[in-house]
Amino acid sequence: xxxxxxxxxxxxxxxxxxxxxxxxxxxxxxxLGLAQSTVSYTLARLREAFDDPLFVRQGQGIVPTTRCSExxxxxxxxxxxxxxxxxxxxxxxAVASLEIGISCNYYERVTILPQIVRVLRCExxxxxxxxxxxxxxxxxxxxxxxxxxxLGAVQIQEAGYFRRSxxxxxxxxxxxxxxxxxxxxxxxxxxxxAPQVIVNYGDxxxxxxxxxxxxxxxxxxxxxxVPSPASMDRILLGxxxxxxxxxxxxxxxxxxxxxxxxxVSAEIPIDMFWTARTHSSAPHVWLRSLxxxxxGREAESLQDARSSDTEDTHAFPDQSF
Amino acid sequence: xxxxxxxxxxxxxxxxxxxxxxxxxxxxxxxLGLAQSTVSYTLARLREAFDDPLFVRQGQGIVPTTRCSExxxxxxxxxxxxxxxxxxxxxxxAVASLEIGISCNYYERVTILPQIVRVLRCExxxxxxxxxxxxxxxxxxxxxxxxxxxLGAVQIQEAGYFRRSxxxxxxxxxxxxxxxxxxxxxxxxxxxxAPQVIVNYGDxxxxxxxxxxxxxxxxxxxxxxVPSPASMDRILLGxxxxxxxxxxxxxxxxxxxxxxxxxVSAEIPIDMFWTARTHSSAPHVWLRSLxxxxxGREAESLQDARSSDTEDTHAFPDQSF
DNA sequence: AATGTGAATCGAAAATTTCGATAGGTTAAC
DNA sequence: GTTAACCTATCGAAATTTTCGATTCACATT
Numbered sequence: 001x002x003x004x005x006x007x008x009x010x011x012x013x014x015x016x017x018x019x020x021x022x023x024x025x026x027x028x029x030x031x032l033g034l035a036q037s038t039v040s041y042t043l044a045r046l047r048e049a050f051d052d053p054l055f056v057r058q059g060q061g062i063v064p065t066t067r068c069s070e071x072x073x074x075x076x077x078x079x080x081x082x083x084x085x086x087x088x089x090x091x092x093x094a095v096a097s098l099e100i101g102i103s104c105n106y107y108e109r110v111t112i113l114p115q116i117v118r119v120l121r122c123e124x125x126x127x128x129x130x131x132x133x134x135x136x137x138x139x140x141x142x143x144x145x146x147x148x149x150x151l152g153a154v155q156i157q158e159a160g161y162f163r164r165s166x167x168x169x170x171x172x173x174x175x176x177x178x179x180x181x182x183x184x185x186x187x188x189x190x191x192x193x194a195p196q197v198i199v200n201y202g203d204x205x206x207x208x209x210x211x212x213x214x215x216x217x218x219x220x221x222x223x224x225x226v227p228s229p230a231s232m233d234r235i236l237l238g239x240x241x242x243x244x245x246x247x248x249x250x251x252x253x254x255x256x257x258x259x260x261x262x263x264v265s266a267e268i269p270i271d272m273f274w275t276a277r278t279h280s281s282a283p284h285v286w287l288r289s290l291x292x293x294x295x296g297r298e299a300e301s302l303q304d305a306r307s308s309d310t311e312d313t314h315a316f317p318d319q320s321f
Numbered sequence: 322x323x324x325x326x327x328x329x330x331x332x333x334x335x336x337x338x339x340x341x342x343x344x345x346x347x348x349x350x351x352x353l354g355l356a357q358s359t360v361s362y363t364l365a366r367l368r369e370a371f372d373d374p375l376f377v378r379q380g381q382g383i384v385p386t387t388r389c390s391e392x393x394x395x396x397x398x399x400x401x402x403x404x405x406x407x408x409x410x411x412x413x414x415a416v417a418s419l420e421i422g423i424s425c426n427y428y429e430r431v432t433i434l435p436q437i438v439r440v441l442r443c444e445x446x447x448x449x450x451x452x453x454x455x456x457x458x459x460x461x462x463x464x465x466x467x468x469x470x471x472l473g474a475v476q477i478q479e480a481g482y483f484r485r486s487x488x489x490x491x492x493x494x495x496x497x498x499x500x501x502x503x504x505x506x507x508x509x510x511x512x513x514x515a516p517q518v519i520v521n522y523g524d525x526x527x528x529x530x531x532x533x534x535x536x537x538x539x540x541x542x543x544x545x546x547v548p549s550p551a552s553m554d555r556i557l558l559g560x561x562x563x564x565x566x567x568x569x570x571x572x573x574x575x576x577x578x579x580x581x582x583x584x585v586s587a588e589i590p591i592d593m594f595w596t597a598r599t600h601s602s603a604p605h606v607w608l609r610s611l612x613x614x615x616x617g618r619e620a621e622s623l624q625d626a627r628s629s630d631t632e633d634t635h636a637f638p639d640q641s642f
Numbered sequence: 643a644a645t646g647t648g649a650a651t652c653g654a655a656a657a658t659t660t661c662g663a664t665a666g667g668t669t670a671a672c
Numbered sequence: 673g674t675t676a677a678c679c680t681a682t683c684g685a686a687a688t689t690t691t692c693g694a695t696t697c698a699c700a701t702t
Contacts, residue, residue, distance in 0.1 A: 006407050009330035025649060035692050040650060042690090049407060056597035058464060058481065059700065060647075066419075066469075066602045067410070074406045078399055085395045086327050086370060089388070098387075143379060148387075159668085160379065276377035281387045346680060356661050361681060363659090381669060382679070480699080645702070651695080658689065665682075672675075 006049035010082055013075040015042045016054070020072045023061055091282030093124035098283055100127060101147035103134035105201070106228050108151040108270070111248040112166070115294045116287075127283065136205060142275055148284060149291070150273040153208070162279055164288065166270045166295035171209045171262035172250045174232065175242040182258035188218075191263045195223035197235055197243040202227045209244055209266040216264070220244075233257045270295070327370035331403055334396040336363045337375070341393045344382055412603030414445035419604055421448060422468035424455035426522070427549050429472040429591070432569040433487070436615045437608075448604065457526060463596055469605060470612070471594040474529070483600055485609065487591045487616035492530045492583035493571045495553065496563040503579035509539075512584045516544035518556055518564040523548045530565055530587040537585070554578045591616070 018028040019039065029039040047054050050071055055062040064072070104113070109131065120127050134141060138150040142161070156163065173191065175182055181190060192213070198220060199207060213220060226235070229245045233253040236243060246268065250259045272291055278284040339349040340360065350360040368375050371392055376383040385393070425434070430452065441448050455462060459471040463482070477484065494512065496503055502511060513534070519541060520528060534541060547556070550566045554574040557564060567589065571580045593612055599605040 005404055007330055007332045008403075008407075009328055011328045026647090036649075037651080037693080038691055044650085051409060052601060053597065055649095056600075057649075057699075058596065058598070062649080063464075063466065063596070063598050065598050065600075066605070071406060074402065078402060078406075081395070081399060082329075083326055085392060085399075086329075088372060143384075145384065275379070275384070276374065277379070277384050277386050279377075279386075280373060284387070347678085357680075358662080358682080359660055365681085376680095378668075378680075643702100645700100647700085648698090650697070653694095654692085656689100656691070658687100660687070661685085663683085666680085668677105668679080670675100670677080672673100 008046065008049050010079060012042050012046055013079055015039060016046055016068075017072055017076055017079065019043065019055065020064055020068065025055075025062070089282050091286060093127070093283075093286060095126060096124060096283055097126035098128070099130050100149065100284065100287055101130045101132065102149045102151060103132050103138045103141045103147040104151035105134055106230065107153075107246060107249060110230075110252055111246075112151060112270075112291065112295055116291060119290060119294065124286075127287065135202070138273070142273060145277065148274060148278045149288065151270070151291070153268045153270055154273065156273055160275065162274050162276070164272045164292055166272055166292060169246045169248060169268040169270055171207075171244050171264070171266055171268075172247045172259040173242050173244050173262050174236060174250050174253065174257045174259045176237050176239060177258040179240060179242070179258065181242065182260060184260075186260045186263050188263040191242075192218050193221055194242045195240060196220045197224045197226060197232065197241050198222050199229045199232075199243070199245065200225050200227060207244070207266075208268050209262060209264045212264050212266045218264075329367065329370050331400060333363050333367055334400055336360060337367055337389075338393055338397055338400065340364065340376065341385055341389065344384075346376075346383070410603055412607060414448070414604075414607060416447060417445060417604055418447035419449070420451055421470065421605065421608055422451045422453065422462075423470045423472060424453050424459045424462045424468040425472035426455055427551060428474075428567060428570060431551075431573055432567075433472060433591075433612065433616055437612060440611060440615065445607075448608065456523070459594070463594060466598065469595060469599045470609065472591070472612070474589045474591055475594065477594055481596065483595050483597070485593045485613055487593055487613060490567045490569060490589040490591055492528075492565050492585070492587055492589075493568045493580040494563050494565050494583050495557060495571050495574065495578045495580045497558050497560060498579040500561060500563070500579065502563065503581060505581075507581045507584050509584040512563075513539045514542055515563045516561060517541045518545045518547060518553065518562050519543050520550045520553075520564070520566065521546050521548060528565070529589050530583060530585045533585050533587045539585075 015028060015032065018031060019025055022028050022031065025039045025043065026036045029036040032039070043054065050067065052067045052071075053065055054068040054071070055064055057063075102113075113129075113131065117129070120129070130147075132141065132147055134147075134150060134152055134154075138147075138152060138154055139156055139158075139161070141147045142150050151166070153169070173181075173186055173194075175194075181194060198210070201207070210220065223241055224235075226232070229243070229249050232243050232245060232249075233256040235241070236257055244262050244264075247259075250257070272288060272295075274284065274288065336349060336353065339352060340346055343349050343352065346360045346364065347357045350357040353360070364375065371388065373388045373392075374386055375389040375392070376385055378384075423434075434450075434452065438450070441450070451468075453462065453468055455468075455471060455473055455475075459468075459473060459475055460477055460482075462468045463471050472487070474490075494502075494507055494515075502515060519531070522528070531541065544562055545556075547553075550564070550570050553564050553566060553570075554577040556562070557578055565583050565585075568580075571578070593609060595605065595609065
């Protein structure tokens with residue numbers, strides 16, 4: 001064996017430092033509230049570990065060996081770093097520097113993230129968001145630690161995930177303002193007949209209102225399919241087409257298109273999910289709280305659809321930006 | 322109390338690191354040759370110390386919290402530094418960097434140090450010598466850690482000092498080569514009569530041969546007193562003066578002055594002293610060994626004039642320089 | 643010599659760590 | 673679904689380490 005790597009605890013190093021500082025075993029013991037024999041025993045262990053006398057008697061008192069002084073200098077740094085490491089993390093948004101991963105899709109990127117980003121740039125400029133498309137794999141991304149937070153109209157049954165409802169979304173029908181259907185509330189019959197642009201979101205996902213329509217025995221008059229609701233206004237303007245999109249998406253086209261309530265009632269619950277891995281991390285707690293607050297009032301945290309776990313409410317900043 | 326600073330040992334941090342690496346308590350226990358419950362208990366202590374779950378269950382196995390990964394990264398550095406600190410110091414002259422303090426006077430600076438410096442520059446260029454004048458305070462300088470090594474014709478009776486004899490020195494009389502006294506061995510009567518330059522070394526120190534003369538009832542014919550034997554040749558040349566100086570000092574004037582044996586026999590033992598503080602330090606051991614080897618053959622180490630402590634003999638380099 | 647100061651050592655008590663066994667909880671297979 | 677496999681958590685007992693008070697030892701000062 002080349003050399004037996006010794007084990008010591010940080011308290012021993014603190015004792016060593018104190019003895020070095022005070023130049024006395026007895027006074028160190030007194031300061032620490034221990035018996036002198038205890039300090040003596042601790043030093044015996046240190047001597048063993050470092051294979052050096054560390055302190056030698058010199059007349060009245062003791063004198064550190066050169067090696068001892070080296071060790072004390074190094075040990076001081078170790079202690080400082082350890083104590084910093086062990087200190088409770090008081091998270092300060094203003095100075096924190098870290099990356100947080102968010103899985104979501106177009107909808108959340110358009111409706112939730114812009115507000116979050118504005119607050120972050122102002123209050124926590126050191127937090128970097130890494131947003132990835134969740135498609136239908138959001139849960140797996142969470143468990144594989146590819147992201148820390150999953151946002152979306154997802155339903156996770158399994159245990160081991162935390163959930164917080166953000167808000168409920170419903171659908172509106174949008175169309176060219178000249179479209180006759182825009183002049184009055186839309187009835188179901190007209191809605192079914194109207195030529196629609198259907199958003200399929202790729203990956204075989206089917207919008208909730210389509211599922212509801214089907215259940216009720218209706219088929220939409222599909223004139224066109226697109227993978228994303230982005231720039232839907234550009235498509236619709238000047239045509240007789242209508243599109244059924246989440247209300248908050250419709251608001252991003254505001255002014256350019258007319259919107260009316262969708263006669264097929266379908267609510268989409270938008271939730272936030274995370275795992276125990278980040279549950280107790282101060283920055284994550286803070287960001288989740290921010291997301292919940294920014295998203296609306298219906299804040300409510302549940303784990304496994306059982307234990308409620310209300311997070312600290314984020315105090316929304318009243319400063320203007 | 323603001324926060325209880327926790328105590329941990331380095332073995333716990335190693336366990337943490339291993340669990341993080343292997344992703345399993347059981348496998349870490351197996352690797353360490355411990356029971357799984359032991360690792361579990363160690364993690365309970367770590368969780369307490371860091372106030373964080375550190376690892377959370379995730380299906381099959383466990384996943385580290387974000388805080389845990391931070392801690393492991395930091396702890397890894399702490400462990401590396403600690404292990405480096407605890408590793409046996411294998412002293413390598415070629416790369417060692419440190420300062421060693423030497424107390425001595427003119428005699429040793431002229432006779433011993435030049436050879437030491439040449440070896441150091443060649444073999445241990447990182448060792449910086451800090452030479453201070455010992456005058457008559459050499460012992461105090463040692464005990465106050467103002468120097469690490471004391472060289473000189475000193476006699477320390479007290480315990481607690483290590484000593485190694487370097488060599489014995491005797492006196493020669495030097496003079497202008499034209500001086501009639503230089504032509505034959507000097508007899509005591511001529512010596513006492515001859516006009517001398519007496520070196521008083523300041524500080525009331527009296528050369529050994531003067532003490533011997535006095536004991537024998539003679540007084541030198543003092544023509545002049547100087548504080549140091551430096552440049553004595555410049556003083557003597559062209560005069561009828563003689564000076565009595567240690568033989569190795571006389572050799573530094575070689576060629577310029579004539580020297581004959583001093584009829585008053587007086588041996589000066591030149592010793593090296595140090596304390597327990599540096600006794601076990603590898604670089605100091607090495608340097609002391611070098612000094613002893615360079616100084617002559619009579620190497621012999623004694624503590625308290627009792628316990629002999631022969632140091633490693635320094636293998637004098639046979640390379641030319 | 644006697645005295646004082648401070649570290650080392652000793653035996654017993656206290657606290658901590660370790661172990662084996664077992665319980666609790668989740669995943670994969672049948 | 674039930675079982676089997678595989679984790680970590682927990683428990684009580686045993687082993688080890690740490691602490692303490694008292695004493696001894698070493699050195700320095702009076």
